[in-house]
Amino acid sequence: MVMAVLTLGAVTANAQEEESPVADYTEMVESYGAEYAPAFDFFTVSMLWTVIAAGLVFIMHLGFATLEAGLTQSKNTVNILFKNVWIISIGLITYALLGFNTHYPGAWQIENWIGIGGPIGDLNADGNDTWGYGGLGLAMTAYGDFIFQAMFAATAATIVSGAVAERIKLSSFMIYSTILVAFGYTIAGSWHWGGGWLSQLGGGDDAFYDFAGSTVVHGFGGAAALAAVMVLGPRLGKYTKDGKIKPILGHSMPLAAVGVFLLFFGWFGFNGGSVLSANPGPLGLVFTTTALAAAAGGISSIFTSWLVLKKPDLSMALNGLLAGLVSITAGADAVSVWSAVIMGAIGGVIVVFSILFFDKIKIDDPVGAISVHGVCGIWGTIAVAIFGGASFMSQLIGVVGVYVFAFVFSLVLFLIIKAIMGIRVSEEEEFEGLDIGEHGQEAYPDFSVTSR
Amino acid sequence: MVMAVLTLGAVTANAQEEESPVADYTEMVESYGAEYAPAFDFFTVSMLWTVIAAGLVFIMHLGFATLEAGLTQSKNTVNILFKNVWIISIGLITYALLGFNTHYPGAWQIENWIGIGGPIGDLNADGNDTWGYGGLGLAMTAYGDFIFQAMFAATAATIVSGAVAERIKLSSFMIYSTILVAFGYTIAGSWHWGGGWLSQLGGGDDAFYDFAGSTVVHGFGGAAALAAVMVLGPRLGKYTKDGKIKPILGHSMPLAAVGVFLLFFGWFGFNGGSVLSANPGPLGLVFTTTALAAAAGGISSIFTSWLVLKKPDLSMALNGLLAGLVSITAGADAVSVWSAVIMGAIGGVIVVFSILFFDKIKIDDPVGAISVHGVCGIWGTIAVAIFGGASFMSQLIGVVGVYVFAFVFSLVLFLIIKAIMGIRVSEEEEFEGLDIGEHGQEAYPDFSVTSR
Amino acid sequence: MVMAVLTLGAVTANAQEEESPVADYTEMVESYGAEYAPAFDFFTVSMLWTVIAAGLVFIMHLGFATLEAGLTQSKNTVNILFKNVWIISIGLITYALLGFNTHYPGAWQIENWIGIGGPIGDLNADGNDTWGYGGLGLAMTAYGDFIFQAMFAATAATIVSGAVAERIKLSSFMIYSTILVAFGYTIAGSWHWGGGWLSQLGGGDDAFYDFAGSTVVHGFGGAAALAAVMVLGPRLGKYTKDGKIKPILGHSMPLAAVGVFLLFFGWFGFNGGSVLSANPGPLGLVFTTTALAAAAGGISSIFTSWLVLKKPDLSMALNGLLAGLVSITAGADAVSVWSAVIMGAIGGVIVVFSILFFDKIKIDDPVGAISVHGVCGIWGTIAVAIFGGASFMSQLIGVVGVYVFAFVFSLVLFLIIKAIMGIRVSEEEEFEGLDIGEHGQEAYPDFSVTSR
Amino acid sequence: MKLVVAIIKPFKLEEVKEALSEIGIEGMTVTEVKGFGRQKGHTEIYRGSEYTVDFLPKVKIEIAVPDDVVSKAAEAIVKSAKTGKIGDGKVFVIPLEEAVRIRTDEAGDAAL
Amino acid sequence: MKLVVAIIKPFKLEEVKEALSEIGIEGMTVTEVKGFGRQKGHTEIYRGSEYTVDFLPKVKIEIAVPDDVVSKAAEAIVKSAKTGKIGDGKVFVIPLEEAVRIRTDEAGDAAL
Amino acid sequence: MKLVVAIIKPFKLEEVKEALSEIGIEGMTVTEVKGFGRQKGHTEIYRGSEYTVDFLPKVKIEIAVPDDVVSKAAEAIVKSAKTGKIGDGKVFVIPLEEAVRIRTDEAGDAAL
Ligand SMILES: Nc1ncnc2c1ncn2[C@@H]1O[C@H](COP(=O)(O)OP(=O)(O)O)[C@@H](O)[C@H]1O
Ligand SMILES: Nc1ncnc2c1ncn2[C@@H]1O[C@H](COP(=O)(O)OP(=O)(O)O)[C@@H](O)[C@H]1O
């Protein structure tokens, strides 16, 4: 083996003194034996995909921020952007502090149900920086695993953020979102990804199937959002005294569209990264089902809104794309392309009626988060039983389990925060906008006379 | 071989029960024999690049959407964003329905000229999920191939969308774009990429050379756009009765700039992905020629517009970047870096004069799509003969063939739609804006008094 | 070997006539001998990562453009976008013309201090398109190396651009930025990356440690910006006659937020690509430290600004994310995750006080570039000595060397340009805005009456 | 005829419009304005510097009315726009010598 | 002197400006406003809820003119702004007691 | 009472406001407007076509004042808004028949 490396050096005659990553790598592989080369190489490329996918999931947070900002009033835009900076920051730190070691435990406090881990240490120690991590159970290093999962963590809080926008007290939301991400999401996640009870349904044979998290991520966020909105109440002026709905318009459709396209883009990392390796077979399938479900959701929501509302509604078309994406997230690797198209298309229909329904029952959700993530999350999860061969019972149990937990956790947490410090800004602040009220800043100060 | 896997298991002592992607992969490779390891590994990394490149091409659609929105009036912004949601959605679905199997036929209806394929099936069947796809003819699975090509498909329609903006009837455009993508683009594409007559020029020795589609994608879109604009006529008020040009200003330069930078970004996937593998040699070259041509186009258009118009014009600088990109697309893998710089620079000059020219002859193209994609597409294709050793004759034939086809196809289609349902909104709607007229929505409702 | 390839062909029975990238690759590998397979494969995947990282660094330029545009007045937006198109274009061309061969010299004009190289040639020649480039010293081809480094080059000029915004004469800035990128940055870079004196401190054992460029890129830009602002003076009306600060508000917080999130996204390529291979160990670590430092910077700046300014300030939170990123850039591969968190958090505190400080001493930096890049660049570099085991002395020498050079270079260059052609627009133009003055264009013309 | 000009708080626009509707006034013209008065603007912060926003967003309503409707209109505005807090705004009455409806060339009270 | 105030449809601004130019009026001040009147706004939809946009975009033109030009100016506006469709707008004439050109301190008709 | 209306260059707003403050005027209403006058707009370029921007951004200030303050106010505006260059704007004085403070129902000079 040493000889081989020497030969390698000879081939590259102009080799410099400095260290050579390629030679190092080769030497490392050869120290295991040539027969391990494919394993190393597959590991390396899979790990690369994992970190790139993490980057793509990161950009979803910009998508959420701009979508949310676009669909709300300009007087609350600073507040919304601020919340999104907060969420991604606290989400990452919290996941390092206790999320990661909760999702990969071995150490439950309550077996299969509750286990809170501690901060991560040097994840490259003990050979975790090579293909040895998890005993080849994963084709990535522990840091790769960490950063990919960490980017998911903040998603749940972001979903709630959109639903409670334009009226929630900033400090209360900051505390709420921190606890939701730190404990709520991590616990629910551990049921599925941490080897908890959901992964053991039917003795593991009929395990709950949720590929990239229709239920565990999106459904969790949607159910938590529903509880939050119920406690918080609608925005002032949204529903008139005589029971009519008075829409409060989002201030920038371009921002909203940028948000949705970025979410679509990032979803390739969300679903594609959930393959957890660069295995060409599932990777190509997942990219294809993801894109086609989104497209089908877009088209079906366009025609549904056209039929129902008489006009082709852009905000519904945008939500339709997202609905398609949420609908395929649970089964992206388990269904055929045309099943994916049907799943996405049905998601696009559902989201239109769901938004109309929640508006009718006076659940005021400015961005449609409950419908997109919560309702389509249910559909997407159940659809894996219909189209992907998962156990219908397990899917149902999983949905009910996660949604009820998220709803109750969010409800109790919100009520406690409400009791202690309040959760809603004053009427006057709501009229004036949270930008001035909470931050003393304006999003577009230049349009005012003063800045001239 | 089984032994080897066992040994592997022994190395990773803490291996868990769960399935191991790395071990699976290794086992699969070894079932073929160790000598296939490089093939498998190259295939895996190439496939990864293919799907990432597909994601990058996807984000170009956000680039198109924001560029188009930025260069048009705010009263038409909802309409433009809507059209872009429509195009990407219908483009993907259509490509699955009949585009893919048209581009990879074997089954012509009219040999080498027209072949319309059917819907895709399970592309992972028959070993297509491994390196076997296409008999090693491609370093990607069939799904990888599909999703990458599918993202290209909608581009042609998007190009037209910009040129006909601010006056075209929505329903007519939706039908037009669907048919253009479903039949027009797929047929033209099959001539080049489906083994059709363009790929057989000179018995295949002097085949038409169009690396990533200067002609087949951009030229096609530009020529179709020209026909569409000619049928449609200019926007009201663009040309005064006394023959003067009255510019209709785009409403947001930041949106336009975001669009161009995103297109530049996505072009790394468009051209880089067209290497069709992760082969380090061409990959590095293509990234470099692509970036340098864009840069040269930006610089040359800046100075051209400065000289001609007396002021450095941002919209021309942005179009210059795109002109450089279109100009290198046909030959990105076939020319040297300094040739790329010259090609891009000439593209940047051409685009300025071309935009001025089309404005003078009253072809009203709000975003300059005909010049950027159509005219620079010709230049880029011909330039491969000058700088990259392609046959001049073949390049010419290819350009003429594709442009004439695209123009005629678009013209006939547009005239038919015009006869049946009309193609233009009413004068009143055009004055008021298509956002209110077609969608009953505003892009920036918050700036109006009512929303306060 | 030939036999092996034949066998391979046999496996894929439906192989077509056309060339097969996989077979070509396999053949190439086998021509070296099977024992080189891991080297080739690692090289291929590393090269792929390099070009993807280059794409990510490219998108940082969109981040800079939108951040800068968002934090300045709308009357200067066209000018800012234009400058950013210019910078990325000239940066790439310049780097091809003389930057690359300066950073990888062998040919100093003044040994270890100054060496200006010539234009690049065919970098794929001499086997540079395979793993032979640099004698395995790098896991990428020469084009990969080039395009990744080229994307870095323009960064320094972009940093200055933000600091001098809203008052600098366009033509003067264009000349300034070209020379800064062409000579200033390349020389400073060569000290560290070109094997110059910084890399030889302590005989190379105590070499200056700056992983991805806290000092060499960000510090360089920040110090150059400081000199530029000192020569240029503050914007009119920023400091009143009685010595008070009158803030000039940025016109769009959404644009600014988009910019920061895109910078964060691109930073994964900036730092991650600086691993210079796809080595799973460092790659996962670098992604993790980068993300956590940014998050910590965001959180600490939020609380710092809240304490100091009484309100949670969005623009400070955004700068905090960037501060965290700059703070980790020098040591991203050399510190533990919790060190990264501390480094980022301290960066987030520093940036708040630094911005306040520079405002107090009347250094008018509209976007906070000097604080974010300059001051946090110092902190990040020194922190590697504290947390990452680098030599404190070497780090100090490196910082002083690069900062002094950048400051003096920028100062002299600016003074010369000032003497020859002036550097500042007229008072009237500054009042009216540079968009009208320099470009005769408006960024948002649609909001004016005329466009209706 | 008089031109009744009211400067009010933006969120009161809807109520004022309804109050005017009730007394039969169907036409008005509205402008976004900034007001400066007893009501002081808030202090805001931008990147660490405090500054005062003097001008607060207000809405100006202009209503041309026949002489006999002036006081009724003014009253309706005052009542519906009042919050009792500083910054509620003003009503001004300006003489109007002529009014023409562009569509029909009608002039005088008939044009309103 | 009088202040002639016209509320017109936005896309008529150019024509009105030209009509005024033709009768020698060189100065005017223009404001974007929202109008409420007989012309009812359209129904719009946002995420499934219908709502009516009562206020339509209009443009207000203010022109200070000597007494003898008033009727000519009003006429020119009415003629050029007319489409005959509801919502064409109004012309109001307000007495003007004084006018000063800031640049030169000229007052009265000379200031216009 | 009079309504003093001034059309000024936007960047003079601050100075005018201060000048008015100094003579005790504490209330005013400001509108962004576009002005058309002797001062010709600049030529701009968009994608190769030249066009003239006729309307220049101006700011309109409206101040209701008691009769005896009118000339002082006009003077203060003229002095503080003057640059001496074309386009400085105008001051108009319009009669005001009534003024009401919405908050208190005070009327007349007391309302200002
Ligand atoms: N003298 C004035 N002339 C014109 N507008 C005025 C005048 N005084 C006040 N305003 C307008 O009325 C608004 C409210 O006035 P303000 O003094 O703040 O409160 P209040 O009317 O309750 O005393 C101001 O914001 C301004 O728009
Ligand atoms: N009484 C009024 N006072 C002030 N402005 C009015 C009045 N009536 C109408 N307007 C303005 O004139 C515009 C056109 O009036 P409208 O009643 O819709 O049509 P028309 O003038 O053709 O009858 C309105 O949008 C509004 O801006």
Ligand SMILES: Nc1ncnc2c1ncn2[C@@H]1O[C@H](COP(=O)(O)OP(=O)(O)O)[C@@H](O)[C@H]1O
């Ligand atoms: N007759 C007028 N009526 C109303 N506003 C006018 C009139 N003439 C000028 N203005 C306003 O005053 C501004 C300055 O006028 P202009 O003729 O350009 O310069 P100057 O007042 O210095 O002679 C114009 O932009 C316009 O807003």
